[in-house]
Amino acid sequence: MSEHPESSAPRVPDAAPDEAVIVATARDIGLGVDASCLPGVVANRALLRRYADLVHGFALPDTCEPAFEYRP
Amino acid sequence: MTAPAMTDPFDALAIAADIREGRRSAVSVMSATIAAIEVRDTSINSVTRIFGPRAVAEAERIDRRLAAGDDPGPLAGVPFGVKDLFDVAGEVTTAGSVVLRESPPATHDAAVVARLRAAGAIPVASLNMDEFAYGFATDNAHYGITRNPHDTARLAGGSSGGSAAAVAAGLLPLTLGSDTNGSIRVPASLCGVWGLKPTFGSVPREGAYPFAASLDVVGPFAGTLDGLRVAYEVMAGGPMAGLPAVADLRVARLGGWFGANMSDTLAGAIDAVAAHLGGLETVELPEVARARAASFLITAAEGGTLHLPRLRRHALRYDPATRDRLIAGALLPAATLVQAHRFRNWFRAQVHALFRSADVLIAPATVGEAPPIDQPTIMVDGQPVSARANLGLYTQPLSLAGLPILSAPLVGTGGLPLGLQLIAAPGREAALFALAGALAQAGLVGRVPLPASKER
Known part of the structure; x- marks a missing residue:
């Protein structure tokens, strides 16, 4: 793989510890996460990622709009 | 007034008829209801607060109106309970949490509470729930666990577990719940009572504390099908159009996802329903696992975002199980939420x-009977998984579509209660009530009686 100048910039490693990702993401929305919460949040995040993989794994046409104003 | 004969405590319409026709006073009904809760709820913990003085005062007003020749309405004097996320004017709405316990009392009744009161019914108690409605167990760190009246060593289901258990125990003939992913249908199934999740958007939610606004629906539980129907009509603001003839309804059985994992007993009971209806075609919805996933993700993201301001200030006051789920939901990427909403449109x-060739679909409500409290798991694909998170296996995918679904208690399963979902196209609640009535007449569905020693 060729090197680009930007590649020397700090990057989040692919295998960043879940707890570090949670703390950093939470900081982005102004939320501090107490250490006592981290094991439970890690577990729930892992569950949600599995569900997210299912939803992202389904190809939808570009014309399929989000159902923000849903009418059954 | 002479000493009243005992009215069926499960039958809201019989209670109203007794009061309207002078066989019992509303005050005597209310006093007996409060006494029954005080004595008998200790074993199941379905009630969190009793609105005693105000309920008795309201019953006195009903009696005065009747004495004056006034008509208080079709539910005259009927006591009802509310999941503790419905506003009752003058009371604090906790949504099952201590986080809201210091909030000011509600200034108005929730819209559906107001409609029921206008029909003569009287709110008498708030009912237990999973904190902020996030769970299928009604195992609440602040207010305790609600136990199943059919076996107090087992879960009542949730999140509207107090609402289902109070009806099953014969404490209240009518209660209110909410259903985001199955929170009416799951506890109705496990407690053996009737429950209805109306079409999304058809019953007003004003004054009901939200969870995931894209999915939240409010609805009734009742001890009789007729009681459920009248409560729904009052809550919806008017009567349904006439019920269709059952012979004209095209009924099909949902297979695939909805045919896997259920207990043999439950499968046998649904076979009996299908046989009674002449043998049903089995049909399948596509991509049900993804539909469940989308519902799960939308709930997590909307619930987490709703609570974010409070989580920033005092996350540690939440039930830890609720808190950690909400935080994880608040951290979901926008792309995931948007994709879930796009999938919803496709689904x-x-x-x-599917509803072009069927009027009503039937499917199990839960995989089997209520799990034990000391081992709160269910079997899915051969593996034990958390009941709190997975009891909605058959309900969550259908929530995504916003359909009306009636949870009917199956009769003759020989053990603990099991429920059947009757599912219709949007706005076709009348088809559900028509089919449920026919199945009840055939003795296939109906409130599951408690073991004799526990009946009032």
């Missing part, structure tokens, strides 16, 4: 296609 089209 809606698939559901509508």
